[in-house]
Amino acid sequence: MKPFKFIDLFCGIGGFHQAMEALGGKCVFASDIDADCRKTYEANYGIQPAGDITKIAAEDIPAHDVLCAGFPCQAFSKAGKRLGFEDETKGTLFFDICRILEYHKPKYALLENVRNLASHDKGNTWRVIHDKLDELGYSLLPEPVIFSPHYIGVPQHRERVYIMCVRKDIGKIKPFVFDKNKIPACSIEDILQDDSEIPNIKDYRIPEDLERLIDLWNEFIQNIKVSKLPGFPIWSERLCDLDSSEDLSQYPDWKQKFILKNNELFVENREFITDWLQRARQNPLFFGAKAKLEWQAGQTKDPNIWNQIFQLRPSGIRVKVNTYFPALVAIVQTSIVGSRRRFLTPRECARLQSFPENFKPDVKQPQAYKQFGNAVNVSLVKFFAQHMFGEKPAIYSDLIKNKINYENSR
Numbered sequence: 001m002k003p004f005k006f007i008d009l010f011c012g013i014g015g016f017h018q019a020m021e022a023l024g025g026k027c028v029f030a031s032d033i034d035a036d037c038r039k040t041y042e043a044n045y046g047i048q049p050a051g052d053i054t055k056i057a058a059e060d061i062p063a064h065d066v067l068c069a070g071f072p073c074q075a076f077s078k079a080g081k082r083l084g085f086e087d088e089t090k091g092t093l094f095f096d097i098c099r100i101l102e103y104h105k106p107k108y109a110l111l112e113n114v115r116n117l118a119s120h121d122k123g124n125t126w127r128v129i130h131d132k133l134d135e136l137g138y139s140l141l142p143e144p145v146i147f148s149p150h151y152i153g154v155p156q157h158r159e160r161v162y163i164m165c166v167r168k169d170i171g172k173i174k175p176f177v178f179d180k181n182k183i184p185a186c187s188i189e190d191i192l193q194d195d196s197e198i199p200n201i202k203d204y205r206i207p208e209d210l211e212r213l214i215d216l217w218n219e220f221i222q223n224i225k226v227s228k229l230p231g232f233p234i235w236s237e238r239l240c241d242l243d244s245s246e247d248l249s250q251y252p253d254w255k256q257k258f259i260l261k262n263n264e265l266f267v268e269n270r271e272f273i274t275d276w277l278q279r280a281r282q283n284p285l286f287f288g289a290k291a292k293l294e295w296q297a298g299q300t301k302d303p304n305i306w307n308q309i310f311q312l313r314p315s316g317i318r319v320k321v322n323t324y325f326p327a328l329v330a331i332v333q334t335s336i337v338g339s340r341r342r343f344l345t346p347r348e349c350a351r352l353q354s355f356p357e358n359f360k361p362d363v364k365q366p367q368a369y370k371q372f373g374n375a376v377n378v379s380l381v382k383f384f385a386q387h388m389f390g391e392k393p394a395i396y397s398d399l400i401k402n403k404i405n406y407e408n409s410r
């Protein structure tokens, strides 16, 4: 498949572009509705993406061999199912992919979507997508492939659906087999920058009052006497005796369970928690979500938030074990690296998405985080494209070789 032409729909900052170009592809068209993404794309690839794809006629898009698209997942009309003749994809962005496929009939299409697409609408969404692509003349696997960068040692947990399509007259998509028992150990150290390399490091440091708040929660997690560290969320306002006038049955079962668990924890550690709460409540940050802790770093004899990674989420301070990061997300909940007492930098986000070191992120930081949070992992696109082109069998060692692109571009 060299050289070949590809188009990059819903292009974002070009995760597909990076991978396809590395495989010998030339981008002939890109589109994204977001003006900031278009600027970043142009700054990196010298191509000015078009805007809203729903407004672009298929005949205005140049001929191409590969269509790439990480498209937003939307529900399909139920009317089509009932009536049996209406196009079920109408009114969705997947419909726009279909009309371009129908007009240009490229040899291949590689699509990416959120994991939820596999189970969305009780499997109906996947069924519609599968059947439509099949009807358009493409060979694809009967089930969506769900894959995450951490399966190949990139320290980010980000399960996404990959859909590989081969035009039926060219061949048949090969089965994809992956042994999840062979997932390598990940380490966040692989992608961290040395603090001395980070310009304006102070912009990434967490504020001192937040440090004090984490110290408080650290004291809590290190001093409670428990047989197992709590796997349920710790809600400080519920670390108290039960109020007999409160009717717990007004709450859903899960909430009742957590209230009772918090109460048990309190009863078993009454003296320590009473004293701790008194001091914690003097910290001006100790309210709302910051007065809640979600310990998701497993069982350890020496729990210490500063040795883990954590995020400030609307549901509480979520602590995760320091092997891999939770998925980067477009909304700003940038992970904090405990051992460095700072947020992830945009360069580290680029590495988590296997973008090369010469990639120029948006100069506006919130935009840069958002764009990496929306992007597709470059190494995984490369791998699935190779599988789709039939160039390489899906063997694990190939994946590992593709592990982290930036290492090659340093």
Ligand SMILES: C[S@@+](CC[C@H](N)C(=O)[O-])C[C@H]1O[C@@H](n2cnc3c(N)ncnc32)[C@H](O)[C@@H]1O
Residues within 6 Å of the ligand: 010, 011, 012, 013, 014, 015, 016, 031, 032, 033, 034, 037, 051, 052, 053, 054, 069, 070, 071, 072, 093, 371, 374, 375, 376
């Ligand atoms: C999940 S992101 C894809 C990111 C991309 N694969 C990357 O590597 O950066 C989906 C993108 O679709 C874009 N989008 C949403 N609606 C669109 C439309 N009607 N036309 C073009 N782009 C659209 C969004 O702005 C967003 O950048």
